[in-house]
Amino acid sequence: MDNRIQRLREQFLENLQRANAAEAFEELRVQYLGKKGEITGLLKNMASIEPERRKEYGALVNQLKEEAENGIKKRMEEAHARELNARIAATERYDLTLPSMVRQGSYHPITLVQREVEQIFASMGFTIEDYDEIVDDYHCFEALNIPKHHPARDMQDTYYLSNGQLLKTHTSAAQNAIMKKYGAPLRAIFPGRCFRNESTDACHENTFFQMEGIMIDENISISNLIYFMKTMLSEVFQRDVKVRLRPGFFPFVEPGFELDISCLICGGEGCPSCKNSGWLELCPCGMIHPNVLKAGGIDTEKYTGFAFGLGLTRLAMMKYGIKDIRDLNSGNLKSLDQFVK
Numbered sequence: 349m350d351n352r353i354q355r356l357r358e359q360f361l362e363n364l365q366r367a368n369a370a371e372a373f374e375e376l377r378v379q380y381l382g383k384k385g386e387i388t389g390l391l392k393n394m395a396s397i398e399p400e401r402r403k404e405y406g407a408l409v410n411q412l413k414e415e416a417e418n419g420i421k422k423r424m425e426e427a428h429a430r431e432l433n434a435r436i437a438a439t440e441r442y443d444l445t446l447p448s449m450v451r452q453g454s455y456h457p458i459t460l461v462q463r464e465v466e467q468i469f470a471s472m473g474f475t476i477e478d479y480d481e482i483v484d485d486y487h488c489f490e491a492l493n494i495p496k497h498h499p500a501r502d503m504q505d506t507y508y509l510s511n512g513q514l515l516k517t518h519t520s521a522a523q524n525a526i527m528k529k530y531g532a533p534l535r536a537i538f539p540g541r542c543f544r545n546e547s548t549d550a551c552h553e554n555t556f557f558q559m560e561g562i563m564i565d566e567n568i569s570i571s572n573l574i575y576f577m578k579t580m581l582s583e584v585f586q587r588d589v590k591v592r593l594r595p596g597f598f599p600f601v602e603p604g605f606e607l608d609i610s611c612l613i614c615g616g617e618g619c620p621s622c623k624n625s626g627w628l629e630l631c632p633c634g635m636i637h638p639n640v641l642k643a644g645g646i647d648t649e650k651y652t653g654f655a656f657g658l659g660l661t662r663l664a665m666m667k668y669g670i671k672d673i674r675d676l677n678s679g680n681l682k683s684l685d686q687f688v689k
């Protein structure tokens with residue numbers, strides 16, 4: 349190898365060994381490979397080389413140039429990795445003894461109110477049941493005395509799935525299965541998420557929670573129904589709440605009622621949360637229709653029963669003074685983490 353090239357190579361490799369920081373590598377690059385760099389100079393020098401040696405000389409310089417470029421790159425990467433490891437080892441290590449910076453989690457207001465209502469009914473001998481969110485037409489409608497093409501289906505704008513099943517529009521969809529599971533006498537509540545293709549506003553969501561309750565036994569009457577509803581509401585609110593019962597039509601109860609409570613957001617004066625009526629539809633209920641009992645395998649000569657469909661989401665709104673139902677599904681931690689318990 350040409351002596352000059354050989355000397356420059358040795359000098360470069362020595363300097364490269366010594367360099368260990370980003371700035372030092374940049375200096376080396378300028379010193380050897382920059383416009384006025386020493387290796388670049390060798391190339392510029394080509395004209396002064398005898399023509400018969402030029403080819404070999406050019407190849408050697410280019411080889412050195414490539415070696416220098418690759419050498420700088422490799423050592424830079426090694427230095428970067430060393431730096432990173434040192435930083436992780438020294439300064440960015442987790443200190444497991446430090447107090448957590450993560451905010452404490454909280455239960456959703458609907459979970460809180462659901463648990464409260466569950467406890468109240470459990471203390472009165474009701475079992476708590478879980479039921480599917482995807483159900484079939486029979487359970488959601490037909491077993492509830494709502495045959496195909498019955499106009500009552502229009503009250504619940506339903507999300508149908510391509511396989512013919514549907515998203516449960518109300519917790520009543522579990523009545524039939526639970527009657528068949530336990531027979532009579534029976535006391536059960538079954539909370540669940542319901543889905544309807546609703547236009548949303550301050551008191552309507554397309555996804556909301558209800559809690560269904562049924563009690564079937566000998567001699568069950570409307571007075572039992574009223575007693576259980578009143579007990580539940582006075583326990584939940586721990587104060588007097590004005591309620592009103594008015595006739596309501598649901599094909600699966602006879603007679604049927606709408607139980608409304610005086611809006612606790614506006615004190616009954618009217619606001620968007622109660623559609624300016626001062627009352628909020630909270631808990632439709634009634635005496636279970638004999639066709640529904642029969643479909644559930646219950647002896648209608650011996651037993652009667654009541655059912656209710658409590659609007660759990662609305663109950664949470666009233667209990668916690670939440671003005672807009674949409675806040676509850678918003679995932680907005682600012683409003684939801686007030687309920688840390």
Ligand code: FA5
Pocket residue numbers: 517518519520544546551552553554556557558560598601604629630631632633634655656657658659660661662673
């Ligand atoms: C029903 O769903 C009946 N299955 C209830 C029932 C059960 C009646 C047993 C008789 C016997 P309704 O569609 O009215 O009824 O809904 C019941 C409650 O769910 C309402 O009073 C309301 O509190 C709540 N609810 C209904 N739709 C919505 C909605 N879009 N957003 C929030 N809550 C709703």
